[in-house]
Amino acid sequence: GAGVSQTPSNKVTEKGKYVELRCDPISGHTALYWYRQSLGQGPEFLIYFQGTGAADDSGLPNDRFFAVRPEGSVSTLKIQRTERGDSAVYLCASSLGGQANTGELFFGEGSRLTVL
Amino acid sequence: LAKTTQPISMDSYEGQEVNITCSHNNIATNDYITWYQQFPSQGPRFIIQGYKTKVTNEVASLFIPADRKSSTLSLPRVSLSDTAVYYCLVGMMDSSYKLIFGSGTRLLVRP
Incomplete structure (x- = not known):
């Protein structure tokens, strides 16, 4: 597709479980960002990649959160x-x-995570 | 990064012009002003960007006074489909560019 693709669109998990969320950016885009948005709030910056490296991970809330971009795309x-x-x-x-x-910035439609 | 202040919500009627003003008193020399639109269950979408004076595209106009401490997004003749949240952001366009979103302005367009 031509746009940013995110999977899964919805994820329900239980407290304590491990979750992975995937982002497929627009082809040729070297910069990639993750944001988190709670109901009624604006998007909150988490991390920014330029190529394969995390240029700014200052928004990650704690060490339970980690992001990778090993080949500079997904x-x-x-x-x-x-x-x-x-x-x-x-x-x-x-x-x-x-x-x-x-x-x-070109945004995907997001992955809705619900932790029960 | 410059902090922005904008109204929490605005109401309008179809066919009216809507102006949403954003304050950014500590904007830096290299900062640009960018506006995004977000519909429910979708990611934000770029509307317009400017540095000074006036910028116009097919969707909106952006007015920036000489001191650049504020900006106004103007939506001509709004329709029901313009009901959305509008975010004003300031930031530099360089290799470390990132956008910091505030809470935005919720625009409700009534019939």
């Missing part, structure tokens, strides 16, 4: 020992990045 957000407070919509976005950056 990214996976990993959450260990999930807690009820992790329930939110996890949004992925991509952009041209680097010197070609126009400041326009």
Whole structure:
């Protein structure tokens, strides 16, 4: 597809379980972002990749959260020992990045995580 | 990163022009101003971006005064489908660029 693809669209899990959320960015976009959005709030920045490396992970709330982008394309957000407070919509976005950056981020439709 | 302040909500009627103003008093010299729109169950979508004066595209206009401490998003002749949350953001366009979202303005367009 032409847009940012996120899977799964919905994930229900139990407290304490491990979860992986996948993001497939727009082809050719070197920059990739993860955000988290709770009901009624704006998206909260988690981490930003430029290529394969995490250029800024200052938004990750704690060490239970980790994200990778091993080949500079698809990214996976990993959450260990999930807690009820992790329930939110996890949004992925991509952009041209680097010197070609126009400041326009293209968002996917998000993965809704519910921790019971 | 510059903090932004915008109204929590606004109401309008179909066919009216809507102006949403955002304050960003500590905007930096290299910062650009960007507006995004978000519908329920969707990710935010880029609307418009500017640095100074006025920018217009097929969707909206963005007015930025000389001191750049505020900006106004103008939506001409809104329709019901313009009901959404609108976010104002400021940030630099460089290799470390990231966007910090506030709570946005919830626009409700009534028939």
